[in-house]
Amino acid sequence: MSEQLFDPVDHDSVADSVVAQIEDMLVAGILKEGTRLPSERNLAELMDVSRPKLREALKRLEEAGLIVTRHGEGTFVAALTGQAMSPALIDLYARHPVAFFDYLEYRRTQEAFAARLAAERATAPDREIIRACMERLRQTWVDADDQGSREADAAFHSAVVDASHNRTLIHMMGSIFQLTRQGVFYNRHFLQSIDGSGKLLVEQHLAIGEAILAGEPEAAEAAAVAHIDFVERSFRKGLQAHERETVARKRSLLLRDGG
Amino acid sequence: MSEQLFDPVDHDSVADSVVAQIEDMLVAGILKEGTRLPSERNLAELMDVSRPKLREALKRLEEAGLIVTRHGEGTFVAALTGQAMSPALIDLYARHPVAFFDYLEYRRTQEAFAARLAAERATAPDREIIRACMERLRQTWVDADDQGSREADAAFHSAVVDASHNRTLIHMMGSIFQLTRQGVFYNRHFLQSIDGSGKLLVEQHLAIGEAILAGEPEAAEAAAVAHIDFVERSFRKGLQAHERETVARKRSLLLRDGG
DNA sequence: GATAAGAGGTTTATAAAGTTGACCACTGAC
DNA sequence: GTCAGTGGTCAACTTTATAAACCTCTTATC
Structure with missing residues (x-):
């Protein structure tokens, strides 16, 4: 609990914002497992960010177990549920x-x-x-x-x-x-x-x-x-x-x- | 209404974030008219931003009629209500x-x-x-x-x-x-x-x-x-x-x- | 099997944004 | 008049983000 009247601002980077939006779509059920995301070039354009920064965000989502990227094929939403929810999805839900x-x-x-x-x-x-x-x-x-x-x-x-x-x-x-x-x-x-x-x-x-x-x-x-x-x-x-x-x-x- | 699945990210600058936080405090009644804000150097430290960027935000708030700065004295919340709400406050409420x-x-x-x-x-x-x-x-x-x-x-x-x-x-x-x-x-x-x-x-x-x-x-x-x-x-x-x-x-x- | 298109992967140069630090001018208290 | 604390300005430096070019992998087509 902050004791301050004014809070430090977030200083969110472009990658932070991309990660947040995609996570929101996962939680909302808009992006379901297996779904193929638009290509990096297309997605970067849609989200109005540079491709290196988009890739930085996608890398973090992949490291979190939420998406999978395949060289030459594309980027997909990872398998998040099965017999049980994946740790990645549970962690995501906890933060929303x-x-x-x-x-x-x-x-x-x-x-x-x-x-x-x-x-x-x-x-x-x-x-x-x-x-x-x-x-x-x-x-x-x-x-x-x-x-x-x-x-x-x-x-x-x-x-x-x-x-x-x-x-x-x-x-x-x-x-x-x-x-x-x-x-x-x-x-x-x-x-x-x-x-x-x-x-x-x-x-x-x-x-x-x-x-x-x-x-x-x-x-x-x-x-x-x-x-x-x-x-x-x-x-x-x-x-x-x-x-x-x-x-x-x-x-x-x-x-x-x-x- | 956007027809896109992915939305462009905000690209909010540091000044944007500062303005947003102070506006929220005005709407919430935390900052009332006449209140003196902390000094620029102190406020910049509290909000974890540089002083030039804080000043950019304060300038925008002043241009919007929400605060008043006085050289050598300090920064104050402007008179927002009286017989009627100021246009600045009405505009602020409309956006919240x-x-x-x-x-x-x-x-x-x-x-x-x-x-x-x-x-x-x-x-x-x-x-x-x-x-x-x-x-x-x-x-x-x-x-x-x-x-x-x-x-x-x-x-x-x-x-x-x-x-x-x-x-x-x-x-x-x-x-x-x-x-x-x-x-x-x-x-x-x-x-x-x-x-x-x-x-x-x-x-x-x-x-x-x-x-x-x-x-x-x-x-x-x-x-x-x-x-x-x-x-x-x-x-x-x-x-x-x-x-x-x-x-x-x-x-x-x-x-x-x-x- | 070769080719082409479209995907992800990497790197460099440049531009934009933000920070740091120094200094000036105004105000009020002593 | 002096001093401390305030707002006001600016240059140099750092960090972040963008643009662009190129490489490698995969798949579809001929």
Whole structure:
């Protein structure tokens, strides 16, 4: 957190700007894996930069694992997802908070679907696992065990998806949980923005679990949607509060230093 | 609207970045009129730029009427508001869409307050003027007269504030209406984002007016809040739709050019 | 198999932008 | 009148970016 009223300017180079734009297009899904980029000469012209500077940017993107260049053939978006998201894509997402809202939007529909199917199809072993996860969620909250809570959260959602017995869903959600498991969005700022203590989160997880165990598809779906809605509202509020804090701090700096 | 998949990079100079940061601080209310900026040597160090480049930026801000420099004394934020907002501040606000939300937030409370007082205190002449404004709103909508609608809108809100008989409120809202009267936010994009036709807007204005004429403070206040809430929701939706359109267009460009 | 076009890869010279540092003039406090 | 701190100006140097030329690889065509 800066204590300064005036921030140092970015001094972004031309290559920095090119990298930023291409990364934004990757995050937004405009550029998908396998896509061939325009030739270097063409792209340099489109982006109004010199070819050496464009090449500098492309080299950095290649070193980050986001693109591949082939001598004599062209430049392509690298394979970013498969069984799991590539480290390159995970790192990219982590540096783009806006991706979190898309991530939640996707998760909302997928997890509502998963919760509904799980309520209909959970087997006895599925129920055992879900029950165990629920207990673990309670216990790690009581123990104020952050790392444990994160693992319990991911285990719970994974168990719900497994209980849906829909292979495609299980497969696709594997990549999504990669983000959660590696703590991409579970950072200090995020956790603080939610309810202070996290108790509401635990209760929401338990509500989903109980609806599944009771075999109530509508209730399970509604609880899953409510959970993700809550997370999104909290996160948005946290961002807005952070922005206001920054502005207020700068205002107070001005008063302190004389104005 | 760009038809290109890749946009030219900004090529912002160091001076551009300095100007942008200081303008942001002016819009955010961090730097207020009369405030003395740090010395050039100090500010250059804080912002991590050379002194000649800082001076280039300050010169542009001075030419824009936002700051004043005095040889041997220092650099100060110019007088930006008084009876009315300075052209410099109006121009600055126009270039910062985020200011619109603050503007609406401020208007919401002020106009709710004004509507309530107007319902309690409107005299017979006040009512005549408000009635005439309501008729003008209806007529300009029927005639599809955009310019007339804009003028009728401002006249109506101004009449409501006048009917409140609170001198401070009348005085303060004068500057706010400056923005509306000069069409700062009533641009094509904004009008399109609201309901397509604007009929709902007219109905909301009439609801406020009718509550005032009927002498119902609570109803007048609620109608004013609902009106501003509607405008804000519509504008926010318009911005989001615009962003999605841009992303979708770039995606379709990729498919068309081969991918 | 040879050729051509279009791709990526490298290097040099030049131009543009930015920084460093020194000095001048004005203002206000003492 | 002096001094410190402010804005104002300018030259020399460094860094960044651009333009242009050339090399090497790949693929399609004949």
